Amino acid sequence: MRRILVIGGNGQLGHCLQKLAPKYHDLYDFNFTGSSVLDITNDEQVDTVFAEYRPDFVINASAYTAVDLAEKEVEKAFAVNGDAVGNLAQVCKDNNAILIHVSTDYVFDGETNLSYSEDDFTNPIGVYGASKRKGEELALENNPETVILRTSWLYSEFNKNFVKTMLHLFEIKDELGIVGDQFGQPTNANDLAEAIMEIIGAEKKTFGIYHFSNYPETTWFDFASKIKEFSDSSVQLKAITTEEFPTPAKRPKRSTMSLDKIEKDYHIEPKHWENSLRDCIEILKLTNA
Ligand SMILES: NC(=O)C1=CN([C@@H]2O[C@H](COP(=O)(O)OP(=O)(O)OC[C@H]3O[C@@H](n4cnc5c(N)ncnc54)[C@H](OP(=O)(O)O)[C@@H]3O)[C@@H](O)[C@H]2O)C=CC1
Ligand SMILES: Cc1cn([C@H]2C[C@H](O)[C@@H](COP(=O)(O)OP(=O)(O)O[C@H]3O[C@@H](C)C(=O)[C@@H](O)[C@H]3O)O2)c(=O)[nH]c1=O
Secondary structure, three states: OEEEEEEOOOOHHHHHHHHHHHHHOOOEEEEEEOOOOOOOOOHHHHHHHHHHHOOOEEEEOOOOOOOOHHHOOHHHHHHHHHHHHHHHHHHHHHOOOEEEEEEEHHHOOOOOOOOEOOOOOOOOOOHHHHHHHHHHHHHHHHOOOEEEEEEOOEEOOOOOOHHHHHHHHHHHOOEEEEEOOOEEOOEEHHHHHHHHHHHHHOOOOOOEEEEOOOEOOEEHHHHHHHHHHHOOOOOEEEEEOHHHOOOOOOOOOEOOEOOHHHHHHHOOOOOEHHHHHHHHHHHHHHHOO
């Protein structure tokens, strides 16, 4: 049986992979590690887990994801999202394991009206995006046979994310201002987990950077408006500008990514974000999470 090591098993993507794993129990053995067992910045721990588990595939679902805090914790963000990813790619190469690494739309500056393709110029405007870009570069430099999946606006029923933040704020506020001039593509992390498993199962593997998200593009305000509609909330939402919602980190104005390459090479068809959002909110209603 082929072995899959999931690093960052307690994050939202990690949880979605845990949820999906039973479907693949006759094909793969899974080992989900949290940061207390495997800290990706600890090279010795990485070596030990590889030596003991001998994975065929490694899914790196771990990352430093605090976009605003990263502006202060620059070193930590680069250690986890940059250098550690470079080391992981090297260790995967040395051990004949295929690395599936996850990156972000925040590697782009967002100053375009076209959808970004995989080989478009990156120009991160914040520390988080810059640290994730460093990880992409180091991974491909050390091990070109790495699959890097750039995704965007990830949410799920697990952990902290925009959907759950909105549902919480709808409970405690009568009115909310939401940025209406930043565009991107929300992604249900359960869909990303499925895409990762499809790539692992693909007979013919192609490597390098791939974009994966739900589609089409929307704004944070329109996204929040759908969350309101699907959750039957009576909160009043108002579209505001980026300037009216100041944050420590700058966010791209429009980070919409083209999904053609993953569709062509891996036959993975993106889902409409409204359908995937509806699924998530139904689960949250059922579980009262
Ligand atoms: N969230 C989003 O909106 C988006 C995320 N992405 C990318 O998708 C991927 C998954 O994100 P998501 O599931 O939301 O992330 P989460 O923030 O939910 O989870 C990240 C996980 O990484 C773990 N982690 C942090 N530092 C380390 C470390 N040094 N060693 C090992 N594990 C560590 C954390 O473990 P612990 O808590 O135990 O420390 C946590 O469980 C990441 O690569 C992220 O950059 C891309 C686009 C959008
Ligand atoms: C809570 C809140 C946020 N906003 C805005 C701020 C920001 O522009 C936008 C999203 O805010 P958040 O801080 O939740 O999302 P943010 O942390 O920027 O989300 C990003 O996370 C990283 C990890 C990624 O990789 C990106 O793809 C993206 O998903 O919504 C409002 O306008 N009103 C509000 O009440």
